[in-house]
Amino acid sequence: MPSPTPISPASPISVDLAGVPLRSPVLMAAGTAGTLDEMAGVVDLSRVGGLVTKSITRHPREGNQTWRILECKVGMLNAIGLANIGIAEFEEHIAPRVGSLPTTVIGSIAGFSIDDYVQVAAAMDGIEAMPAVELNVSCPNVHGGLEFGADPALLRELVAAVRPALPETRLLVKLSPVAVAAPNSITDFARAAIESGAEPNGPNRRPGADGLCIANTVPAMGIDVRTRRPRLANVTGGLSGPAVHPIAVKLVYDAHRLVCREAGVPIVGIGGVLTWEDAAEFILAGATAVEVGTGLFVDPKLPIKLARGLETWVRRQGVANIGELVGALRLDG
Ligand SMILES: Cc1cc2nc3c(=O)[nH]c(=O)nc-3n(C[C@H](O)[C@H](O)[C@H](O)COP(=O)(O)O)c2cc1C
Numbered sequence: 238m239p240s241p242t243p244i245s246p247a248s249p250i251s252v253d254l255a256g257v258p259l260r261s262p263v264l265m266a267a268g269t270a271g272t273l274d275e276m277a278g279v280v281d282l283s284r285v286g287g288l289v290t291k292s293i294t295r296h297p298r299e300g301n302q303t304w305r306i307l308e309c310k311v312g313m314l315n316a317i318g319l320a321n322i323g324i325a326e327f328e329e330h331i332a333p334r335v336g337s338l339p340t341t342v343i344g345s346i347a348g349f350s351i352d353d354y355v356q357v358a359a360a361m362d363g364i365e366a367m368p369a370v371e372l373n374v375s376c377p378n379v380h381g382g383l384e385f386g387a388d389p390a391l392l393r394e395l396v397a398a399v400r401p402a403l404p405e406t407r408l409l410v411k412l413s414p415v416a417v418a419a420p421n422s423i424t425d426f427a428r429a430a431i432e433s434g435a436e437p438n439g440p441n442r443r444p445g446a447d448g449l450c451i452a453n454t455v456p457a458m459g460i461d462v463r464t465r466r467p468r469l470a471n472v473t474g475g476l477s478g479p480a481v482h483p484i485a486v487k488l489v490y491d492a493h494r495l496v497c498r499e500a501g502v503p504i505v506g507i508g509g510v511l512t513w514e515d516a517a518e519f520i521l522a523g524a525t526a527v528e529v530g531t532g533l534f535v536d537p538k539l540p541i542k543l544a545r546g547l548e549t550w551v552r553r554q555g556v557a558n559i560g561e562l563v564g565a566l567r568l569d570g
Pocket residue numbers: 266267268269291292306313315317319345373376411452453454476477478479481507508509510528529530531532
């Protein structure tokens with residue numbers, strides 16, 4: 238089976254994400270690059286760190302009515318409603334192609350009950366050449382979709398149920414941006430995800446998540462004041478892009494220094510990465526890798542350009558590998 242071109246451990250930007258080697262720490266975010274490899278015609282995937290699939294549910298979904306994706310002054314508003322082909326079609330038509338792609342593929346799972354998540358996880362575990370999955374517990378667009386990512390006890394229960402369904406696959410949990418006015422802080426959710434209490438199902442495996450992705454879109458809405466109607470058909474949606482970046486950097490910083498550093502759990506920083514400096518900020522705050530979503534709508538080749546910028550930065554910082562800069566924020570005078 239063809240596999241991604243070998244990843245040189247000597248490369249200054251190759252990283253190990255929870256046991257998954259990546260040639261670059263810049264990945265394509267869930268839902269922003271198609272179901273799998275629709276971007277292959279416009280970007281050389283062999284130079285991308287990895288791609289996350291569209292979130293897949295147990296049954297196919299049409300998603301919300303249009304308008305469901307809009308540009309706004311500070312980024313993008315979306316309320317796609319998890320439109321996707323469902324796990325059966327994914328297994329039949331998409332999974333067989335995963336191993337032939339020249340980059341690392343991470344599956345994304347969404348659901349509306351614990352059983353939904355477990356079913357999709359079990360199916361994805363059987364997909365060869367997909368070394369990790371991301372659990373989307375935080376889509377703010379679908380009724381009830383926030384539940385798992387909004388309640389640490391429920392999140393713990395979900396991760397405990399899903400973990401045993403993934404004996405062959407690393408589990409990344411993608412958290413909600415619970416930055417402001419939430420009764421629980423990001424550290425409560427980080428702990429819930431990584432200490433789920435489930436039995437480890439392999440050597441060197443954690444009981445809960447092997448890594449965290451921080452974060453999904455920020456709940457938001459827009460109103461057309463002339464018609465007095467909501468700009469999104471779903472009324473509310475999620476904000477992504479430059480506006481969410483500093484929020485996500487703070488969440489990564491808190492999760493890393495208060496929970497993940499000591500637990501040895503890697504973080505993927507997500508939110509408003511448009512330049513290599515944005516990616517580098519996430520790394521210094523404690524992320525091992527980053528995902529680009531909204532930035533792909535601006536320039537699909539962004540992951541390659543950002544990787545180049547990061548490589549120069551690593552050299553200028555005088556370190557051999559970007560891993561040495563993870564959480565290396567300086568707080569001294
Ligand atoms: C159009 C669109 C669709 C998305 N679909 C998904 C999805 O299916 N699953 C998921 O976990 N996140 C989804 N997201 C969230 C992104 O993966 C990412 O977490 C978010 O957009 C923040 O990153 P960004 O500012 O780089 O876009 C979607 C975002 C956008 C803009």
